[in-house]
Amino acid sequence: GAVVSQHPSRVICKSGTSVKIECRSLDFQATTMFWYRQFPKQSLMLMATSNEGSKATYEQGVEKDKFLINHASLTLSTLTVTSAHPEDSSFYICSARAEYNSPLHFGNGTRLTVT
Amino acid sequence: QQQVKQSPQSLIVQKGGISIINCAYENTAFDYFPWYQQFPGKGPALLIAIRPDVSEKKEGRFTISFNKSAKQFSLHIMDSQPGDSATYFCAASRVGNEKLTFGTGTRLTIIP
Numbered sequence: 142g143a144v145v146s147q148h149p150s151r152v153i154c155k156s157g158t159s160v161k162i163e164c165r166s167l168d169f170q171a172t173t174m175f176w177y178r179q180f181p182k183q184s185l186m187l188m189a190t191s192n193e194g195s196k197a198t199y200e201q202g203v204e205k206d207k208f209l210i211n212h213a214s215l216t217l218s219t220l221t222v223t224s225a226h227p228e229d230s231s232f233y234i235c236s237a238r239a240e241y242n243s244p245l246h247f248g249n250g251t252r253l254t255v256t
Numbered sequence: 257q258q259q260v261k262q263s264p265q266s267l268i269v270q271k272g273g274i275s276i277i278n279c280a281y282e283n284t285a286f287d288y289f290p291w292y293q294q295f296p297g298k299g300p301a302l303l304i305a306i307r308p309d310v311s312e313k314k315e316g317r318f319t320i321s322f323n324k325s326a327k328q329f330s331l332h333i334m335d336s337q338p339g340d341s342a343t344y345f346c347a348a349s350r351v352g353n354e355k356l357t358f359g360t361g362t363r364l365t366i367i368p
Contacts, residue, residue: 147299173354184345184358185300234299238354244290245356247299 143169143239147248154225154255162220162251164235170215171237175245176208179232188233191218225255259283260348262359269366275333277362279346282327286348290356291320291331294343303344304331336366 144167154160164174172193177185189210190198197210207229209221218237222229234250261280269275279289287308292300306313306320306329313320319332333340346359 145299175355182361182363184360187355190355236299241354242288242351244302244305245354246302247292250297250299252297 143237143244143246145235145237145246145248147235147251149251150249151252152254154253156226156255157224159221159223160225160253162222162233162235162253164218164220164237164248166216166237166239169237169239171218171239172215174212174218174235174237176210176218176220177234177236179234179250181232185234188220193218222253225253227255229253230255259357260346260359262346262362264362265360266363267365269336269364271336271338271366271368273336273366275336275340275364275366276330277344277346277364278328278330279348279359280326280328281348283348283350283357284327285350286357287351288349289320289322289329290347291318292345292347292358294345294361300345333364336364338366338368340364341366 146165148163174191176188179185188203191210191212193212199205212218232250236245236247238245290305291303293303294300304315304318308324317334322329344362347356349356
């Protein structure tokens with residue numbers, strides 16, 4: 142089945158630094174990937190839609206200059222949290238689908254802790 | 257605006273019993289309704305999904321019931337096992353829009 146790999150699984154960084162999270166589709170090509178954020182015991186909130194070869198589409202309220210998304214190839218999308226602050230601490234999850242109308246598969250998430 | 261409402265927030269079921277989680281949606285354009293299972297520290301995994309052209313779909317111990325007129329759908333887990341203890345999310349999307357709108361989640365605990 143379709144596998145989405147996310148790296149790293151956990152990262153701790155100091156306030157003011159930037160962190161990059163990678164999302165890879167291992168056995169399929171994904172023209173579109175999605176980035177979600179999940180706070181403890183809460184639902185998944187869509188942050189942005191990452192489109193291969195073009196700019197990401199951000200959801201309302203998500204700062205595009207803070208959460209930089211790059212989708213340079215059909216198998217890789219990256220999310221960079223710039224100038225991270227403690228309030229950015231969260232669980233970030235990416236997802237992708239192999240083709241239009243096929244099920245959405247999720248990575249295992251990245252636990253970001255900003256100290 | 258919460259477009260998919262999920263209940264209950266938490267649920268405790270005895271081993272062997274039936275677990276039932278309910279969701280209601282507002283957007284009549286939604287036409288794809290998946291359920292995801294999430295274990296702590298992991299991403300959600302697709303469990304089962306349904307489209308509105310059928311009223312029920314069964315896969316093993318998991319069944320989705322769908323009521324289009326009431327705009328409701330539910331997940332039934334038969335013969336619930338301790339390994340089913342997880343958080344379950346319903347979701348919805350519509351053709352032409354790949355975004356999923358998630359419910360608020362249900363923490364299911366199966367006790368021996």
